[in-house]
Amino acid sequence: xxxxxxxIASSLGCGGESGKVKRAGRAVGETVTDxxxxxxxxxxxxxxxEVDLSPAVVDLGLSKTVAKSAGIDTRGVSVYLMxxxxxxxxxxxxxxxxxxxxxxxxxxxxxxxxxxxKYVTFRFGDEMDSQSVERYVIDxxxxxESPEKEVGLE
Numbered sequence: 001x002x003x004x005x006x007x008i009a010s011s012l013g014c015g016g017e018s019g020k021v022k023r024a025g026r027a028v029g030e031t032v033t034d035x036x037x038x039x040x041x042x043x044x045x046x047x048x049x050e051v052d053l054s055p056a057v058v059d060l061g062l063s064k065t066v067a068k069s070a071g072i073d074t075r076g077v078s079v080y081l082m083x084x085x086x087x088x089x090x091x092x093x094x095x096x097x098x099x100x101x102x103x104x105x106x107x108x109x110x111x112x113x114x115x116x117x118k119y120v121t122f123r124f125g126d127e128m129d130s131q132s133v134e135r136y137v138i139d140x141x142x143x144x145e146s147p148e149k150e151v152g153l154e
Contacts, residue, residue: 048073050135051079051093057138061085062112067136075130076106076123079138083112090141093122104128107141113148 051067060083070076076091077093095104106122122136 049077049133051077052135052137054137054139056140057091060087060140062087063139069130070121070123074106074123075126075128076121077136078119078121079136080117081110081112081120082117084115086114086116087112087113091120091122092139092141094137094139095124095128096135096137097132098134100134103132 002045010125046129047068049067049069051064053062053064065080065082067077067079069079077095079093088105090109093106093108094102095106097103104124106124108122112118119131122138124130
């Protein structure tokens with residue numbers, strides 16, 4: 001990038017053509033800004049992951065928009081969930097490989113009010129190979145020993 005700036009400046013000369021130099025500098029600055037935005041959008045897109053909601057989760061009035069990897073150093077997924085109705089409970093995210101086999105599991109407790117939305121992050125153990133995950137499925141966590149803790153509407 002520095003070489004590009006030096007080439008433009010030298011082609012315009014160092015004389016009294018400060019207007020041309022300023023215009024060239026502005027053009028380079030705009031190009032760098034556009035490049036940076038493009039890199040950011042590319043990284044953002046690369047972090048997106050495939051997440052499906054189970055029919056049980058959809059029946060509770062939840063939907064999702066975007067799901068992204070929780071980060072390079074973190075094995076997890078962050079999903080933007082929207083709730084039509086108030087609800088509290090536990091959800092389980094299952095990490096599935098290309099053969100549809102479960103290779104990781106994460107449980108989180110959530111609480112939504114009516115017409116609520118938030119990112120819910122599921123974290124997986126360090127043993128899970130994130131590169132092997134083809135998609136995630138979010139489901140309701142059933143707790144047979146303690147029915148009052150099951151997911152339900154308030």
